[in-house]
Amino acid sequence: MTDQAPLSPAHLAEARPLTESLIPKVDRFRARQADDGTVTAPTAEDRTLLTRIKDEACAWYRRNGLGHQADALDADVAGWLDAGLDTPPHFARSRDALRPPEDGSVVFFLAPLQTTNSAPPVGKRLDCFYALRKEPAALPELAVTYPHPKNNCQSLILIAGSDGFAQGNCLVVFPENVAAHDKITDQSYAMFFFNKMRSIHETYALPGAAAVLTPDSVPRASTGLAPDVCYEARAIWGYLHDSMHFKGLWPFDEHIALKMNWFVGLLEEIKVDAKTVLACADGGVPYAEEQIAMILLERVFRYPQAADATRNFDSGTGVFLYSWLRERGALTGSARDGALLRMDRDATLAALRDYITTVEKLEAEVTTDDEYRAAAKALVRDYLPAGEAKQRYRFTEDQRVLLRARQSLDRLPPLTFALAQW
Structure with a gap:
């Protein structure tokens, strides 16, 4: 973090229970999953771990006034447990309950989803992120010259996340990334972790060009x-x-x-x-x-x-x-x-x-x-x-x-x- 990073002590304090308790559990669970999100030969320990993850995430949601996300996650996990963790997850409720934060506000999300370009293994594994929305200062003036007819993109600073977001080069979260049996017909959000760009660009793009x-x-x-x-x-x-x-x-x-x-x-x-x-x-x-x-x-x-x-x-x-x-x-x-x-x-x-x-x-x-x-x-x-x-x-x-x-x-x-x- 630098002095310019617009992260308040409150943002960091809210991230601590996620990084100290929830995120390690998510990383343990995602390591048990195959690329399609299934858990091979699931055990009682797997079911217990997923339930604890769900309970902690739902508590975070409710504590922060996001009861609709808690209800969706609770229903999605219950449906997966009933179907069996050896079946592909279906988290359409969580996908559709996620609403983009206002500029200057935080967002938390947990679901099995494809973290494209993250460190292997990549698949529809359980992941979560906590991030702050920060739009560029020039955007209001730029939008006059280059108007966007249906802007549904959000520029985010990733504060904390499970391995799919914290490891590797994943920059995006789209509704279609979330594990679900149905296909989306409307892309209601497009979240980008642009604070990751500098390290990615200098580590890979510049040497690639120099060669x-x-x-x-x-x-x-x-x-x-x-x-x-x-x-x-x-x-x-x-x-x-x-x-x-x-x-x-x-x-x-x-x-x-x-x-x-x-x-x-x-x-x-x-x-x-x-x-x-x-x-x-x-x-x-x-x-x-x-x-x-x-x-x-x-x-x-x-x-x-x-x-x-x-x-x-x-x-x-x-x-x-x-x-x-x-x-x-x-x-x-x-x-x-x-x-x-x-x-x-x-x-x-x-x-x-x-x-x-x-x-x-x-x-x-x-x-x-x-x-x-x-x-x-x-x-x-x-x-x-x-x-x-x-x-x-x-x-x-x-x-x-x-x-x-x-x-x-x-x-x-x-x-x-x-x-x-x-």
Whole structure:
């Protein structure tokens, strides 16, 4: 934690019973679960432990005026115990009871959920987090220039959490992450732990870029940022990114199921980040250069480092964008024999404009979901060739340059985010 961290003694005091009693129990229970959330050959001890976790969490909820969350958790746990812990958990009540906190307020949540990109094992395991919502100071003014038609995103400081949140790179909580038998039709919250970004960015993205790019062409504006500046820049990126999802011919909120298709979603994610970069480049956005550098370094040079890159959605966006930039002269040079590539800023911006034009032309030409999916798959396959069974794609020889830093990065221990770390 730094002096700039807006955490009061009351926030920290409320976190203590969670860190001293509840969270260790959650970590013990999640270690008993498989990836689908089930407990193999559950014992009476497992049932007792889950009941104690539920009781402590419900007591916290009620003590803090969140009786509706307590009622939902109590019912979800009772239903799981009745069905048997060797069946997949169904926590739709808890999922739907979670309401985003107001800016400056805290939120606590406990459920089996997918903590994407956290330290292995990752699955629909029991996890919890306690966090403070802190929106960027520039947001009210920014929202005038870049209005968000349906803003449901929350920028959070993770104060404490179980292993799925405290270990590794998980930044997000969406309703669809929560273990449940039904599918959501409306994304009523999207919570982002942006205080984790600085450590993640400097530990993985910067070395990943340095292994590929000449030193003079690495975007440097996001390097060595003060923790509060990095938080503000990342939160603004998050706002702009999300706002772009809701604009255009096929807005995300009206086509959620379509946009969750792997190929459609991949193009969509790159599109909204490209639009964010160009908004920053066009002027009037706070921390513009910091955001441009952060987006490019994260998307192209960190995401492809994932161990499951050929199945990982975010990794696919980075590998695709790398080849798009290569094809348009934004990344030049031969990568053979360890040679470094050069990134050209102007060519990168031009390539991103071309990308947006290409995707929006695709969107204008398709008239049905099936046509969109087929066209998206065809475009993605131009840059990400089909892989082996159960793999979404395979790396080409040229794309493998992105993996230069993976071996050294894989040897690093997972990042740990301690109580109230900024």
